[in-house]
Amino acid sequence: MPARVVVINVARQLAITGLRPLAASKNLILAAEGYGKHKNNSQDVSNISNLGLQNYGQRGAFGPAIFGWHLIGNTPWIVSFTEFTKWLAVALTFISGGLYLWRNRAIYLQDL
Secondary structure, three states, rough: HHHHHHHHHHHHHHHHHHHHHHHHOOOOOOOOOHHHHHHHHHHHHOOOOOOOHHHHHHOOHHHHHHHHOOOOOOOOOOOOHHHHHHHHHHHHHHHHHHHHHHHHHHHOOOOO
């Protein structure tokens, strides 16, 4: 996984993790939002897909039979699917973090 992907994920988590105690100190409870739940689901699918990609060649005839067929060109479908899910998770991480911080900006702007 590229370092940019890791930085985006860690930055979002730190920002949200820092915002929640600040809100709690002001007697506010910040619930999870729909975009964050979609982000989590997309990360789960991406992780499972990545595990399948890394291991499908080690499963004897079963792995290539399930994961090795080709949709486009000479690339197994699991490669394209893993790449798609990775970047979908990154996009949802970025979007959900930005929306969450924007919607709750009054919490941290009050202290400035």
